[in-house]
Amino acid sequence: MFDHGDRSFRHWFDGQAMLHRFGFAGGQVSYANRVLDTAASRSLLDKGRIGCAEFATDACGSLFGRFFTRFVRKPSPNASVNVTRLAGQPVAITEVPLAVAFDPDTLDTVGVVGYDDDLGGALTTAHPHADPDTGDLVNYVVRFGRRSRYQVYRQPAGAAARTLVGTVEAERPGYLHSFAVTRRYAILMIFPLVVNPLSFLLRGRPFIDNYRWRPELGTRIAVLDLRTGALVGEHEAPPCFAFHHINAFDDGEDVVVDVCAFPDAEVVRALFLDRLRAGGGVPMALPTR
DSSP: OOEETTEEOSBGGGSOOEEEEEEEETTEEEEEEEEOOOHHHHHHHHHSSOOSOOSSOOOSSOHHHHHHHHHTSOOOOOOOSEEEEETTEEEEEOSSSOEEEEOTTTOOEEEEEOOSSOOOOSEEOSOOEEOTTTOOEEEEEEEOSSSEEEEEEEEOTTOSOOEEEEEEEESSOBOOSOOEEOSSEEEEEEOSEEOOTHHHHHTOOOGGGGOEEOGGGOEEEEEEETTTOOEEEEEEEOSOEEEEEEEEEEETTEEEEEEEEESSSHHHHHTBHHHHHTTOOOOOOEEEO
16 A cells, blocks of 8 residues: 555555465465554554655654654554564564564454564564574564674574574664575675664654665675574675575585675665656666575
8 A cells, every 4th residue: 555645655665564365275266455454554544644654755753753763662563575473473574673463364453563582673674584494583683873783583483582693793784675594504695785873863864765875885795603693704795786585505615695686776766656657667686696
């Protein structure tokens, strides 16, 4: 849901989440959908206003209020990216560290699912991986600061608590939509679309508008051992950008990572709704090893 009345979001990633359910039985297919019932979607539908800051659309309010709405007090519960299970419940998830539980039969929204731990942070990915040996969910959460930290964690199936595995520090954290795992490692490709965390407070811009393309930084590849938490490899590749990883695997002492890579981050701008609605083209990613 991108529009309501005279209110419109700015970016494809800002659309309010809709769940889709397909059923297969007796040679028939059934279908149902429902907008996820959150404070963000209710504000738009019931009040006609954008009440929560999204990826590229700001909420109403003061500069101080906008910053804390996004990162401290009330992150947007618009869980529009993925579905998975947390603590045994089906949930919809997004790039802030909260999950919205729903009933898989009726698609009724149940409520926000919390984490039973003190692993804080402002951003995560909506693409956790299942450890191929243990079944644990593996993901990370970013804690912004003078030196920001990507905190890689495990979450056992059925558990509400996350356990820190290890951290990767970054003076200028990059925007990562996903990451990769092998049986031994978590691999973070930190593309040079980076931010000074103070920008969120000082500039008063929507989230992604604070990031800058800095190709001179190259692409940083950090390899973290999932057993010990040690940072075992730091590598630099030419500048590129990607939303999604394709695969990663151990090949003897080597680690192979495949991504859907763009030469730069122009695709982020191409997905603004005014460009899409005007018929603007979208760059194509190339499988890159």
